[in-house]
Amino acid sequence: MSKYIAAIDQGTTSTRCILFNHQGKIVSVGQKEHEQIYPQPGWVEHNPEEIWKNTLEVIAIARIHVSATSSDIAAIGITNQRETTVAWNKRTGKPYHNALVWQDTRTTDLVAKYEKEGGLNQFRDITGLPVSTYFSGLKLQWLLENVSGLRADAEKGEALFGNMDTFLIWHLTGGVHGGIHVTDVTNASRTQLMNLRTLQWDQKMLDAYNIPAIMLPAIKSSSEIYGTVTNEVLPGVPVAGDLGDQHAALVGQTCFEPGMAKNTYGTGCFLVMNTGSEIKTSENGLLTTVAYQFGNNPVHYALEGSVAVTGALVQWVRDNLGLIKNSSDIEKLAKTVDDNGGAYFVPAFSGLYAPYWRNDARGVIAGLTRYVNKGHIARAVLEATAYQTLDVVNAMEQDSGIKLSSLRVDGGMVLNQLLMQFQSDILDTQVVSPAVAETTALGAAYAAGLAVGYWNNTDELRQNWAVAHTWSPEMPAVKRDELYRGWQKAVTKSYAWMD
């Protein structure tokens, strides 16, 4: 048997390649950040060619660390920042435009138009999603309408659409020399173009968003052999797993039973609960999405609370205010004070996502007095992540009828002890991190490994999961309620900023 499974985690801020062994342990990592491009307020782009180049580099780095050749690697799985939209030419491989990143708000006017015509929830029954700047469909419409020549090429079958999974799989499997044009059900469920029941592109959605079907990838399960790597970086290795990153983290945390949930703390925060074969429609501002589908097995659905800005706020404090040098320094700064000093930071930089879905909101700091110093701001920054998670947990418990007994957590911000303790306090629930913190990459590895028989079934995967750390609530209820009331008041101050 080959020794390893490789996973590519193409995230918002960086691209990683991780090699896992049969116990689901990390044996090697390659990682590279890419440029965040902000051409105008609210616009966020990535250069897809830079990301493809980084992908090749990180695979090579991960391989070289342990002197692995293709024959040591049973399969490769891909997981990716979802919704981020690319259109490229089939013959040249060149993107028509930078990728429009999930946080990009340039489609705000389009959202307003659809809202006026039929309301934000008009496509929820088909797609599980509200009309929002977040999803790929409107981003693709924007590209088709604003990039010269793209619509004509798309209609001729020369231009291809994809999220980052599709773009990377196409390149890995041959690119201009016959690359495979596929996506999986989880990524497709975030385009707002797929029907949640049929798991196919929905003609009503394509008509509503004016998207030519010919440019869309084939929708596959999350775990099957899509093709083989032709690039010299890993020649002959089957590409056998594909999951949006939040779905991959659910798999990596082995949340295979209905009612199990995880929260991933990265650029944004994404709380996902497995709802099994049931398509649960949210009454409280959550998304209905596909959790995963392994080969021909029945699809699992999920409820998701997506929060746009959490770790990104820490980066903003670092890069735009210069208050800290590294993201991890925020903890030390926050510990210089005992509490938030009355200040609340609502980071509605891309509007507010779940459970509010306010495209018209923008960021505010509320409760400022002469007393507030940079320590209090750092604390308000970290607390914002915890309050936004509480908003989503409240919605999740109402929609699912399940009270979370503990929350499995992962992602870059989990390293922050102060945040995790505060999260447990404000949720009044245990917060648990797993021994393998890279759950997103692990989920993609599991999907690929299941497809090629490296792992036999999900029971084997469950045995790999172990607790690293548990945080237990310590805050009195009165204090918790008082803090949360302040947050709820602050949220309302961010509304209706955009006309």
Ligand SMILES: Nc1ncnc2c1ncn2[C@@H]1O[C@H](COP(=O)(O)OP(=O)(O)O)[C@@H](O)[C@H]1O
């Ligand atoms: N110790 C820390 N405290 C607070 N935030 C952190 C810490 N370490 C990393 N972060 C934040 O976590 C994010 C990176 O996490 P990661 O899971 O790699 O994100 P992504 O997958 O979205 O690229 C960044 O936004 C960074 O600011």
Ligand SMILES: O=P(O)(O)OC[C@H](O)CO
């Ligand atoms: O790349 P991440 O971890 O920030 O995740 C981004 C999400 O998939 C966006 O929906």
